[in-house]
Structure formats: structure tokens, C-alpha cells
Amino acid sequence: MIALPRLTTVAVLVLLAAFASQLCWAHAILKDSSPKANSTVKGPDVAITVRFNVRIDGGRSRLHLVAPDGTSSALTIATQASPDTLQGEAKGLKPGAYKLLWNVLASDGHMSKGEIPFSVN
DSSP, rough: OOOOHHHHHHHHHHHHHHHHHHHHHHHOOEEEEEOOOEEEEOSOOEEEEESSSOOOGGGGEEEEEETTTTTTEEEOOOSSTTEEEEEEEEEEEEEEEEEEEEEETTTTOOEEEEEEEEOOO
């Protein structure tokens, strides 16, 4: 086994810790949403809110709604009231199963995406 000087060992450990912390913050993680995943909401107009664990660039992020017939439409994102939250509104929804698709740019420059299935009654 190679013996490293104490200073080199400490430097390597500091670099590994810094790298690991960057991996933990490499992507935006959905913390909360309205509607919630697999919930049923009352239509025809539905307020959309998605909140993440980090600051989101609202200008470069996207929200799309996939309707029961498979058609997709972009939702307009409102001016951000909070740096970790995106909001919009889906209007005129008919009863059925929908998917909210989100694609966000986190403050560290990484894109993240996901989906939130919900139903309208």
C-alpha cells in the first residue's frame, strides 16, 4: 500500500466530499405538486403548481399537459412567485386521466424531467 502524506490524504478527502455533494444537488427533485400525483381534481379549470428542492430557471423550464386522447399542450408558466416553484393553469379540462410533464432547468445548470399523473372529474 502506498503511504500518502497527511496533507495529500486530507486534500483527497475534501475533494471527494465536494464531488459527492455536487452529485446530491445535480438535479431538481420534485418536492410538492398541485394536483398531487394520482389524485382526482375538479375541473374544468385546474391550477398547476410544482415545487422543487432547488432554485428553478422559470424562463427555460417547461410544463406540458397530456390529455386523455394523447394530445399534448404547453402550459404558460406564470411569473415565479418563489424561485423553487412553477405555476400555471390548465383550462377547459374534460373528465379523464391526464399527465403533467415537467422539464426544468435547475440553478446548477442540470435539466430534470418527470411526470405527474392525475384525473379530472
